[in-house]
Amino acid sequence: MESRSKERLLYLAGSPKSEPIMEGNMPELPDLVVLVNRLGPSLEGRLIAGASVHEPIVLRILVEGDFASILSGQRILGLRRHGPFLHFELERNELVMHLMLAGRLRLAPRAEKKIAHEAFAIDLAPIVNDDSGGGGGDCLSYGDEKNMGKVYLCPKGDFSAIPGYKSQGVDIVSPAFTWERFSKLIEKKRNQARAFIMDQTMLSAIGNAYADEILFEAGIHPKTPCCYLTASDRRRLYEAITTVIAWGAAEVEKADRPVEEKVRDHMRVRNRGGEACPRCGTTIRKAGVLGFDSFFCPKCQPDRTGRGLDWSKLPGPSTPGGGQ
Numbered sequence: 001m002e003s004r005s006k007e008r009l010l011y012l013a014g015s016p017k018s019e020p021i022m023e024g025n026m027p028e029l030p031d032l033v034v035l036v037n038r039l040g041p042s043l044e045g046r047l048i049a050g051a052s053v054h055e056p057i058v059l060r061i062l063v064e065g066d067f068a069s070i071l072s073g074q075r076i077l078g079l080r081r082h083g084p085f086l087h088f089e090l091e092r093n094e095l096v097m098h099l100m101l102a103g104r105l106r107l108a109p110r111a112e113k114k115i116a117h118e119a120f121a122i123d124l125a126p127i128v129n130d131d132s133g134g135g136g137g138d139c140l141s142y143g144d145e146k147n148m149g150k151v152y153l154c155p156k157g158d159f160s161a162i163p164g165y166k167s168q169g170v171d172i173v174s175p176a177f178t179w180e181r182f183s184k185l186i187e188k189k190r191n192q193a194r195a196f197i198m199d200q201t202m203l204s205a206i207g208n209a210y211a212d213e214i215l216f217e218a219g220i221h222p223k224t225p226c227c228y229l230t231a232s233d234r235r236r237l238y239e240a241i242t243t244v245i246a247w248g249a250a251e252v253e254k255a256d257r258p259v260e261e262k263v264r265d266h267m268r269v270r271n272r273g274g275e276a277c278p279r280c281g282t283t284i285r286k287a288g289v290l291g292f293d294s295f296f297c298p299k300c301q302p303d304r305t306g307r308g309l310d311w312s313k314l315p316g317p318s319t320p321g322g323g324q
Contacts, residue, residue: 027099027262028207030248032081033173035259039107040079047075047125049137055119058144060152062161063093070153071122083168083204094154096162103149104260107140115143115260168204172241182238186226193229194222194289197241212270212295214244221301222294228304269295
């Protein structure tokens with residue numbers, strides 16, 4: 001129980017509340033969608049030849065044996081995403097990764113330079129070609145500057161020891177995420193809109209960056225309590241979730257960068273405090289929302305509660321003393 005409690009504390013320490021450490025590199029849902037689409041076909045059916053571990057702190061081995069000996073000789077049957085988790089299905093085990101703030105994956109020929117801050121590497125046997133009789137071996141490497149990621153090696157079909165895995169809400173990029181389902185989830189909720197859409201037991205899974213972009217698209221102030229939202233507001237919020245996540249994945253794919261790089265150039269309000277709103281030109285502001293930094297346009301996303309700051313009376317970035 002003591003070790004499980006310590007692990008839970010580590011998990012919480014790596015939650016979005018730790019964002020100021022390295023938020024710019026935190027992978028979010030569109031990043032993971034693209035990663036799975038790119039790496040999945042290249043990994044399916046590959047035989048694991050071995051593994052090397054440099055930072056065991058990221059590993060949670062929930063079966064008997066060491067990481068390398070358990071993996072060696074198994075084939076990767078597939079890669080899929082479960083909320084913020086990456087699930088590598090193996091022949092005899094499950095390998096599940098939560099990249100947290102700074103985890104990164106790269107699949108490359110073994111001879112290439114190592115990924116920065118490599119925590120472990122999984123060597124894949126060469127692909128046997130009918131014509132040539134063989135091909136170059138590849139390496140799936142995991143890098144993590146903060147060593148805050150969590151990599152679980154589990155018994156086959158058993159995810160019970162992974163915090164947050166079984167409590168994920170509806171997958172927002174799946175057919176199950178319908179307007180009717182969303183309406184029932186948000187009904188009678190009194191928490192703030194930003195807190196609601198980031199609750200992974202409700203919606204799986206929206207991170208800090210895309211929460212800001214979704215609320216901007218919907219024209220909803222991040223601190224608006226859900227009970228203040230009209231039927232029209234709720235409909236716009238639902239549509240913004242589906243639209244913005246699809247847009248984000250398309251932008252990441254279009255950037256065509258290595259999967260270990262996080263693409264954020266397309267963000268319209270996130271981390272753009274002090275800049276002009278791309279829609280109306282009003283200064284984008286930053287405010288704390290239940291421990292998180294949130295960026296929004298006070299004109300496009302007005303505070304309808306009457307309890308918030310009147311941003312129009314505050315100095316802009318060009319005024320002495322002005323800021324975000």
